[in-house]
Amino acid sequence: MNLFAEIRLLILDRLAALAAEGRLPLGLPFDAVTVEPPRDAGHGDMATNAAMVLARPAGLPPREIAALLAGALEGEPRIAGIQIAGPGFLNLRLAPAVWQGVVRAVLADRDYGRSAIGAGLRVNVEFVSANPTGPMHVGHARGAVFGDALASLLEHAGYEVTREYYINDGGAQVDVLARSAYERYREACGEAPEIAEGLYPGEYLIEVGEALKQRHGDALLHKDEAHWLDEVRAFATGRMMAMIRADLAMLGVRMDVYSSEKALYGSGRIEAAIERLRGLGLIYEGVLEPPKGKTPEDWEPRVQTLFRSTAHGDDVDRPVKKSDGSWTYFAPDIAYHWDKVERGYDQLIDVFGADHGGYVKRMKAAVAALSEGRVPLDIKLIQLVKLMKDGEPFKMSKRAGNFVTLRDVVEQAGADVTRFVMLTRKNDAPLEFDFARVLEQSRENPVFYVHYAHARVMSVLRRAAEAGIAADDATLAAADLARLSHEAELKVARRIAEWPREVEIAARGNEPHRIAFYLYELASDFHGLWNRGHDETALRFVQEGDPATSQAKIALARAVSVVISSALGILGVTPVHEMR
Numbered sequence: 001m002n003l004f005a006e007i008r009l010l011i012l013d014r015l016a017a018l019a020a021e022g023r024l025p026l027g028l029p030f031d032a033v034t035v036e037p038p039r040d041a042g043h044g045d046m047a048t049n050a051a052m053v054l055a056r057p058a059g060l061p062p063r064e065i066a067a068l069l070a071g072a073l074e075g076e077p078r079i080a081g082i083q084i085a086g087p088g089f090l091n092l093r094l095a096p097a098v099w100q101g102v103v104r105a106v107l108a109d110r111d112y113g114r115s116a117i118g119a120g121l122r123v124n125v126e127f128v129s130a131n132p133t134g135p136m137h138v139g140h141a142r143g144a145v146f147g148d149a150l151a152s153l154l155e156h157a158g159y160e161v162t163r164e165y166y167i168n169d170g171g172a173q174v175d176v177l178a179r180s181a182y183e184r185y186r187e188a189c190g191e192a193p194e195i196a197e198g199l200y201p202g203e204y205l206i207e208v209g210e211a212l213k214q215r216h217g218d219a220l221l222h223k224d225e226a227h228w229l230d231e232v233r234a235f236a237t238g239r240m241m242a243m244i245r246a247d248l249a250m251l252g253v254r255m256d257v258y259s260s261e262k263a264l265y266g267s268g269r270i271e272a273a274i275e276r277l278r279g280l281g282l283i284y285e286g287v288l289e290p291p292k293g294k295t296p297e298d299w300e301p302r303v304q305t306l307f308r309s310t311a312h313g314d315d316v317d318r319p320v321k322k323s324d325g326s327w328t329y330f331a332p333d334i335a336y337h338w339d340k341v342e343r344g345y346d347q348l349i350d351v352f353g354a355d356h357g358g359y360v361k362r363m364k365a366a367v368a369a370l371s372e373g374r375v376p377l378d379i380k381l382i383q384l385v386k387l388m389k390d391g392e393p394f395k396m397s398k399r400a401g402n403f404v405t406l407r408d409v410v411e412q413a414g415a416d417v418t419r420f421v422m423l424t425r426k427n428d429a430p431l432e433f434d435f436a437r438v439l440e441q442s443r444e445n446p447v448f449y450v451h452y453a454h455a456r457v458m459s460v461l462r463r464a465a466e467a468g469i470a471a472d473d474a475t476l477a478a479a480d481l482a483r484l485s486h487e488a489e490l491k492v493a494r495r496i497a498e499w500p501r502e503v504e505i506a507a508r509g510n511e512p513h514r515i516a517f518y519l520y521e522l523a524s525d526f527h528g529l530w531n532r533g534h535d536e537t538a539l540r541f542v543q544e545g546d547p548a549t550s551q552a553k554i555a556l557a558r559a560v561s562v563v564i565s566s567a568l569g570i571l572g573v574t575p576v577h578e579m580r
Contacts (some may be wrong), residue, residue: 044091062088118159157507184209234430312365336348
């Protein structure tokens with residue numbers, strides 16, 4: 001049940017009837033007609049822009065169309081009041097029975113809030129994709145939470161979703177990892193390690209070196225790099241990926257597919273992707289113009305193999321092969337994305353760190369070219385996380401050598417708190433993670449505030465059981481919900497009615513932070529109703545000696561908990577049943 005969608009269909013039906021009667025022109029475009037909550041709740045429950053967007057194609061003043069529509073809606077039992085506002089907006093006030101019906105719908109349908117807008121569509125969400133050179137840092141944690149919550153949100157909206165991790169194991173960084181691990185291997189064999197500049201200094205490689213010694217003894221000592229590099233690189237990369245998988249599991253993040261960059265080399269897939277672009281007339285040999293601004297001293301014009309990415313919205317064409325014949329970093333990324341296109345996805349989503357902002361246009365251009373515009377690519381940039389405690393920068397142990405790890409944060413705050421807080425800001429906005437604030441019990445802490453709302457509902461259900469009041473969902477759904485008539489109660493029901501709409505808006509925009517925002521608003525409305533019950537006994541959920549009224553009020557509380565639980569599920573957070 002999506003009440004906003006239902007009222008929109010009602011309005012479209014009335015507009016079509018007006019056209020059939022000759023009072024509006026036939027064939028008017030209705031796609032831009034919306035029904036949404038008004039900015040000012042005092043103006044009504046819902047507002048539609050129908051008259052505004054149809055004025056030009058109809059050739060009529062907006063207020064004239066609004067008057068026609070208002071007249072056509074008169075007598076509709078769900079609508080208790082209609083008002084024309086401003087230049088032609090139509091504000092609607094719905095009958096209390098409508099909001100009471102929302103409560104019943106939540107209790108009768110455990111899929112309340114789920115959507116079918118993505119039915120039949122396959123989406124690939126690639127996220128984290130950290131270099132396998134060490135443990136994940138706090139920035140990776142934010143990207144992991146965002147990607148996982150986005151995937152869950154899309155599933156909630158009916159999409160078939162694949163969560164994918166692209167292992168960057170084909171570049172020079174894994175050779176650096178191998179050399180770093182070899183020094184720890186030498187250390188395990190009793191020699192002094194030489195952690196030269198450019199190698200990874202983190203203590204996490206000590207155990208890798210010890211594991212290499214257990215496997216090889218001293219057989220790799222004093223050998224040329226060519227003798228041990230491949231073996232140590234594969235071994236160290238495998239150990240790092242095992243660490244990364246464990247960290248993701250600690251955060252409650254799962255992946256469906258792990259793809260390897262290294263596997264692309266020698267497979268012919270990079271060559272095939274470039275030939276695909278060549279066949280489209282988008283590969284040529286040329287010389288790039290010098291970089292804008294100050295030209296680097298080591299820059300010189302040279303002939304390279306270039307992708308004509310400017311044909312698909314990029315600022316400059318991009319090299320795919322260097323003058324020495326080797327592939328650029330961009331080339332395997334093109335091949336990897338073509339592989340995703342070939343797997344039949346209808347949409348691709350990449351979650352990148354903010355430092356990859358310069359990669360967005362070229363990657364979108366490549367996917368647009370490879371799919372000939374059929375498959376959209378949305379790239380979400382994740383801004384930095386600033387760790388704080390009591391308003392001051394917070395430094396933690398740095399086992400990784402030079403950064404705070406994902407594991408450090410989760411061990412301090414817990415997975416649920418970490419996940420929720422990471423979604424309290426839009427992905428492209430900087431985030432402050434204050435350890436003192438996220439663990440305090442106050443309204444200023446959204447994690448606590450939402451959990452407390454759910455726990456309060458659970459306490460109501462326990463009190464109902466103690467009073468002998470039947471409070472299972474089937475009984476509550478059959479209760480006399482007309483007893484929910486107070487404005488504070490209807491306000492909560494209105495917020496519940498927004499849940500299906502919020503899911504669809506968030507899914508269409510790939511914006512899981514909207515779910516966290518909605519949760520806070522729902523919790524705020526519920527706490528407001530609860531607190532009013534301290535002074536107004538008629539608003540308390542359990543009414544002494546009146547089981548019928550109690551069941552109606554408990555039904556509202558239970559509906560709140562159902563929606564909270566559903567929304568927290570999207571965020572990957574477990575609802576709390578009792579606060580300690």
